[in-house]
Amino acid sequence: MAEKIRFFPMDVIYKIIDDKPVIHLFGKTIDNKQVCVLYDKFEPYLYVIPKPGTAIADELRNLKITRSETEFSITKVEAVKKIYLGKDVDALKVYTKFPSEIPVIREELKNNPNIESINESDILFVRRFLIDNNITPLTLHEVEGNFTNKKLRVPAFQAEKIEPFGTETLVKPKILSVDIETYTPGNKEIEPEKNPILMIAFYAEDFHKVIVWKRFNTNLEYAEFAESESELLEKFKEVIETYKPDILTGYFSDGFDLPYIKSRAEKYKIKLDLGLDYSELRIKKLQVVTAQIIGITHLDIFKFIRKVISGTLETDTYNLNAVASELLDEKKFDVDLSELSKAWENQEEFDKYCEYNLNDAKLSYKLAEKLMPTISEIVKITGLTIYDANRMGFSQLVEWYLLKQAANFNQIAPNKPNNNEVMERRMKTYKGAFVFEPKPGLYENIVVFDYRSLYPTIIGSHNIGPGTINCSCCKEDAKLAPMEDNSKVWFCSKKKGFIPSIIEDLITRRTRIKEITRDHSDEEHAILDARQNSLKLLANSFYGYLGFFGARWYSFECARATTAFGRYYITKVIGKAEKDGFKVQYSDTDSVFLTLDGKTKEDATKFSEKINSELPGLMELEFEGFYPAGIFVSAKMGAFGAKKKYALLSEDGFLKIKGFESVRRNWSLIAKEAQEKVLDIILRDRDNKKALEYVKKVVDDLRNKKIHLDKVIIHTQLQKELNDYDARGPHVAVAQRLKNKGVNVGPGTMIRFVVVQGSDIIRNRSKLPEEVKENEYDADYYINHQVVPAVERIFDVLGYHKLDLLESKEQKKLEGFF
């Protein structure tokens, strides 16, 4: 009698058992128990597209290949009707017994003159299985079959049938976070062959532990001792075996913790057979190192953050401290790691290192917990396992989403480019977005409009994709894309293409979620927000994907047409706005800034309604906001190119500042304050004189040392190791002195310093705030290198000169000489 169970798949592998490939789906049952579902009825295949007018099915059926005394053969050939890049094709689905036979068959058929192309021969067996059976990790499935005995750490269930069951998602996977500290004498290189692991911290919701292999006096209840490093490693194994996490996480655990543990275990000949199938922790060294445990999802939260989240973060270094500060508002403990090795030898002050170790594990745990909704959504959209999604960038995520959808849309996927194609693709460039530079100045009554998801909606509305470009069915009466070189590019107007359909689906799903989000509680809100955000990230990646050299659905002309349409639509708004009597002040890619110029807000609303009534499909010009006042500042054309610099005052009194240095951290507080205050006075009080007087006051206060020391501290983050700096700026010099004092400094360390009076070069006058007395700072430095540069360009716009700022009441005459 067959039984039914319901479970959430998490990790998938296959093994050859009894001369058959057997899919193993590790996951969690509905009553929260680990399980492994086995399925042995899925067969490997590839697609062959024969040349028109040829018949090779029988030839294939009889094909026998012998390689190193093994015979490979095709088990089955099915004729299938498919769509390949927009064209209907009669393809052959060619099956083999084992997945490993697929590449052999492909190589054998590669040069067959009757074959147009061989496709989908490089899609991994388990991914093929998930796609073809519509199985999405982390969502509920019903399985029919029976429990069976297998040499696994979890119960095995032999399945006859596996089907998705509703929309339920695994809510709370058991996450265990790991972090190690190692012996690194002299703060030198990390050498796993030489140096032992000293301690390992674990952190989970209901479980905190630090294991150390030297005894010391402590009251820490979570500290546990091992007698040796090898015992420490055995205990590491034990913790994972008994805690049974669904997800093992760490910060850069792919590249550091797990490989280090593996290499120490090898030294002691300890088998790390943690896999739920008793397989060993696997470290794969390709271009990047990865660590995998079968059945337990290894989530390297650092990798996910760098690849997927980084674009939405302020920080530009992705070390644990910086990321935890921004996402969790928590920091690493301030512990000098270079002292760890000494403390280890002397067995002293060990509590703080244990606390440090546990805290790091806790931070990674919290990051994993916080990002779970986003990870989970990406998994549900793409159908990849967490493990796979964790290690992919956006172009790969888009591609796997397309591969999953291709099956639903009866498409055969294009192949990846070979080396030559990649090289050719890399060479090609094309024209990007339209930018209308603002004239520096102060403006009133600014209306901002922007196109919602401009590129995704263009792709959808204009049916842009490699399957619809320059179709023969529309050739005669084609509506051409507005290419800058007038080249003839059009997209099918009779049939919706694969990529445009997919992207419109993403956009409408996101819109629907956004609509219902506000009716939900906080927790549900966070999940829905993660969903809509993941959908947005993915939709926004399509345009880049079309122009990405490694893409299967690459199309240079499609990417080029997308920006061409983008320029067309934004310049259309500009043209119409001008015709209607608005004044266009600024525009970039998908947004326009207009001044009313005597017209009313209602006129502006009507204007956008008119535009919208003429826009195709999902395209929409959104009213972003109305601003009573705003200032555009001329941007320096420096090494970074033209920067967009403006500040707007909203109707409800908020300042919106873009591109000003005040958002950067390596400015003293006094400079930031001065800049914000000046913008505030100019936009809110509309009193330029008052702003000028304010700056003069700050300048005077600095001269008279009335500004507090705290406000002149400059924060700069070290980007690399001290020895790697050629240009030894002030922060590097200060860091060097810190290091000489025995403080551990390195990339990511925030250096605080104050410039003091004197005639020496700046670097030698940069001191730690603690070393400086209240009135020792160099007023002239802060005036000329901080405050004045911060506001100078704003006053330029108002017609004042730099000298006007410096002219203090007491020193008017003196300054005049400069």
Place this chain on the structure above:
DNA sequence: GTGCCTCGGGG
């Protein structure tokens, strides 16, 4: 510019 190499993260 082009090509090659290193590094990020971790201790």
Place this chain on the structure above:
DNA sequence: GTGTACGAGGCAC
């Protein structure tokens, strides 16, 4: 494992 990988920045030429 039906497989393939990044991207930025510095330096020499």
